[in-house]
Structures are given as structure tokens and as C-alpha cells.
Amino acid sequence: MSMAHLDVVSTRSPANALEPPPPRLRRLAAGVGRHWARLARGLVLAGGLSLGGWLAAAELPGASFLAVDDIVVHGNEQLSVGEVLALMPGLRGAAILSVDLDGQRRLLSASPWLTGGTLRRRLPSTVEVFVTERRPVALARFGGRLFLLDASGTVVDGYGPRFAHFDFPIVDGLEKEGGEGAPVVDPERMALAARLLAELAGRPDVLDAVSQIDVADPGNAVVLLDDDVVLLQLGVERFLPRLRLYAELAPRLREEVPDIDAVDLRFDPRVYVRDRAPGGGSGDRRRPAWNRRVDGVADAPAAGRPAGAFASRR
Numbered sequence: 177m178s179m180a181h182l183d184v185v186s187t188r189s190p191a192n193a194l195e196p197p198p199p200r201l202r203r204l205a206a207g208v209g210r211h212w213a214r215l216a217r218g219l220v221l222a223g224g225l226s227l228g229g230w231l232a233a234a235e236l237p238g239a240s241f242l243a244v245d246d247i248v249v250h251g252n253e254q255l256s257v258g259e260v261l262a263l264m265p266g267l268r269g270a271a272i273l274s275v276d277l278d279g280q281r282r283l284l285s286a287s288p289w290l291t292g293g294t295l296r297r298r299l300p301s302t303v304e305v306f307v308t309e310r311r312p313v314a315l316a317r318f319g320g321r322l323f324l325l326d327a328s329g330t331v332v333d334g335y336g337p338r339f340a341h342f343d344f345p346i347v348d349g350l351e352k353e354g355g356e357g358a359p360v361v362d363p364e365r366m367a368l369a370a371r372l373l374a375e376l377a378g379r380p381d382v383l384d385a386v387s388q389i390d391v392a393d394p395g396n397a398v399v400l401l402d403d404d405v406v407l408l409q410l411g412v413e414r415f416l417p418r419l420r421l422y423a424e425l426a427p428r429l430r431e432e433v434p435d436i437d438a439v440d441l442r443f444d445p446r447v448y449v450r451d452r453a454p455g456g457g458s459g460d461r462r463r464p465a466w467n468r469r470v471d472g473v474a475d476a477p478a479a480g481r482p483a484g485a486f487a488s489r490r
Contacts, residue, residue, distance in 0.1 A: 243270065315347065345373070382419060387400050
């Protein structure tokens with residue numbers, strides 16, 4: 177069986193071999209070319225951005241517009257803004273992105289007024305400083321000088337005209353015996369003074385009437401009132417009720433004992449009155465020397481003069 181012979185005849189002449197490809201092929205080739213061109217441009221752009229980003233990251237922290245130029249202080253009442261800024265001399269002008277804020281915060285502890293603080297960046301060039309100040313509660317007398325103390329017994333500052341708005345009683349007897357150099361506050365005595373002041377704080381009218389407090393004996397707070405020379409022994413508790421008791425009984429006590437030196441109110445419902453020693457004048461009893469009088473009447477109920485008729489009103 178013979179197979180038919182098929183002749184394949186090209187319909188394209190030799191001249192047609194140089195003709196351009198059909199439009200579909202041209203469009204395909206053009207699309208591929210544009211794709212590779214876009215890819216190449218993308219790679220170049222990505223490389224440029226990476227290089228630029230690296231260079232910017234290296235230069236940005238030191239840029240002048242990112243230097244600390246404005247420092248805003250919050251929470252200061254007694255310290256001025258200048259006094260707070262003086263504690264952190266290296267902050268202004270530092271690079272805001274790299275400055276050690278924790279190290280700057282630790283510098284704030286150099287001021288006895290401050291218990292702590294926090295710092296916060298605010299781009300492009302501002303640092304906010306939040307401080308917490310100690311709250312003075314008393315004027316302590318050490319060696320004839322007055323100092324502001326907080327409730328923990330920390331010496332905050334020396335007392336002077338700048339702090340005249342603080343109207344606190346003067347507290348004596350806080351210093352530990354045998355201390356040398358800077359005064360050292362006895363914590364037990366300070367705790368007694370702080371309790372007394374805290375209790376009286378609820379009655380500003382009573383607190384305002386207190387001129388001096390002596391805590392040389394940590395078991396017995398002694399109070400001196402304005403315009404009065406009588407030493408009031410209050411013990412370690414019930415300070416306000418005992419002061420009220422004295423205010424109620426004072427006229428009758430003076431009738432019984434015209435020249436009163438001290439009144440012991442620790443043994444309510446009874447009080448004990450000690451009259452002044454013969455020949456002893458009142459003198460200036462608002463000096464530290466009056467502490468010796470307190471020590472001398474520590475056992476006043478036994479040696480003093482009882483005022484048994486005066487019962488306490490609980």
C-alpha cells in the first residue's frame with residue numbers, strides 16, 4: 177500500500193522573511209521590555225532609598241532641629257523652674273533622640289526638695305520634666321537655726337523669708353544626742369511630732385494656736401500655745417481631745433493655781449497641775465532652755481499638785 181506524497185508549500189516568499197512580526201507579537205515583546213525596565217528602576221530606587229536611609233539614620237540624631245531647645249517643668253511649687261533646670265545642666269542642647277533621660281532623672285535627687293521625677297520627649301525639640309516635691313510639715317530647730325522638715329524627718333531647706341508663708345509650729349528635741357556635723361533627726365521623735373501635727377491638721381484653728389512642740393521625750397509630746405507660758409504634756413495620743421480639755425479647764429485651773437508652770441494631760445480623766453517654783457519668773461519660755469523644765473516634771477503626777485476636781489469630758 178503506497179502512501180500519498182504531500183508537498184508542503186510555503187506561502188511566504190523569501191521577501192516576506194524580512195517583514196515585521198504580527199502586531200500581537202510586537203505588543204508582547206513591548207510589554208516584556210517595560211516590565212524589566214520597571215523592575216530595574218525599582219531595584220535602583222530601593223537601593224537608593226536604603227543607602228539614603230542609612231545615611232539619614234547616621235546623621236539624624238545630631239541634626240540641629242532635633243536638639244533639646246525647650247524644657248517644660250511641671251509640678252514645682254517651691255522650687256523655681258531655674259532651680260530645677262540647674263539640676264540637669266547637660267540637658268539643653270543635647271540630641272533629643274539619644275539623650276539619657278534616666279540619667280537626667282537621677283540628677284533631680286540632688287535637691288532635698290524633690291522625691292523624684294520623670295522626663296518625656298516631645299519631638300522635635302522639647303523635653304517635659306515632671307517633678308514631685310516634698311511637703312514640709314514642721315519647722316525644726318537645730319542649734320538655734322530653723323529648718324523645714326517633711327513628715328519623714330527629711331530636712332528640706334533652711335527657713336528664711338522666702339518661706340515665710342509656711343506657718344508651722346516650731347519643733348524642738350528632734351535631733352539625736354551626740355550627733356556631729358549636719359543634724360540627724362531621731363525617727364521615733366519625728367514620728368511622734370508627725371502624728372501630733374497630722375491629728376491637729378483637721379482643726380486648723382487649733383493648730384494655728386500651737387506655738388511650739390517638744391519631743392525630746394519620745395513618750396511625751398509637750399506643747400506650748402500662743403500667748404501662754406504653760407507647758408502642756410500630751411503623751412503620745414489623743415492630742416486634740418487633751419488640748420480641748422485644757423481649753424475648757426484653763427480658767428478654773430488658774431483660779432486654783434495662779435502661777436501654773438505645767439499641766440499634765442496624759443492621765444485623763446484627771447489632770448495634774450504643777451505650779452512654778454518659788455522665785456522663778458516666767459522669763460522667755462519660747463527658747464530651747466524650756467526643755468529642762470519638761471525633763472524636770474517627767475513624774476509630775478507624783479511631785480506636782482493634782483487637780484482632782486477637774487474631770488475630763490470624753
